[in-house]
Amino acid sequence: MNPETVHKLVREIEAKDASTAAHTWRVVLYLRAMLEARGVRGEDLMLATHGAALHDVGKLDIPESILQKPGKLTPEEFEVIEQHTVTGYARMIELDVEEDIILDLVRYHHEKMDGSGYPFHLRGEEIPRIARDFAVIDTFDALTSHRPYRHEVGHDAGDKAIAMLIEGKGPKYDPDSVELFADLYRNGKLDYILSYFNDGADLPGFGSVDDQELTKSIRA
DSSP states (O other): OOHHHHHHHHHHHHHHOTTHHHHHHHHHHHHHHHHHHHTOOHHHHHHHHHHHHTTTGGGGGSOHHHHTOSSOOOHHHHHHHHTHHHHHHHHHHHTTOOOHHHHHHHHHTTOOTBSOSSSSOOBGGGSOHHHHHHHHHHHHHHHSSOBTTBOOOOTTHHHHHHHHHHHTBTTTBOHHHHHHHHHHHHTTTTHHHHHHSSTTSOOOOGGGSOHHHHHHHHHO
16 A cells, blocks of 8 residues: 555544544554564565554544544444444545455454454454454553543553453453563553653654654664
8 A cells, every 4th residue: 555645544534533643653553563573574564554554544434523522422323433444444445455454454453252343243263363453452542542531541541451451351352462462561562652652742743754663663
């Protein structure tokens, strides 16, 4: 996928939801850390970066009144939110994206191991590995960052999020994905992301940092 197209779409997503910028940086770096630990390198790592950056591209089609709602969503509003995986996938197809890593991540990142996720209620290994990894990452970030309905995050949010992921290991989240992410967290491998890409950080534009710089930051 053309990097310029990725950067353009990321800017559009950020323009619609300012809080997305920090979220995008974090999930990209979390995923790269996991894949680096698995030994993934080269083109597959870059494709995963693009997929992570665009995982919520379907939210461009969601009304801001729902995206930014400070209270609990109604069942009808949540049904609209659920469609972002489908519309995001459709956008990728319209752009002639053919790489499975990107398509699988955008389409399946809200599936759960027990079939309780969306939009297709896939189970277990029916869910592509990249989406199983990302489901852990996305949940962790949701629990440790600001949201329209939550403006305060405690200092122990990371520990609590890891505990919740471990509790959901098997029924909700892939055990291998949880263990790998938890190990990176416990060993301080994710500290720089939490410290320097937090919701209050002064972030560079996503397109201003190339793949070599991203890789250096992970290996630092």
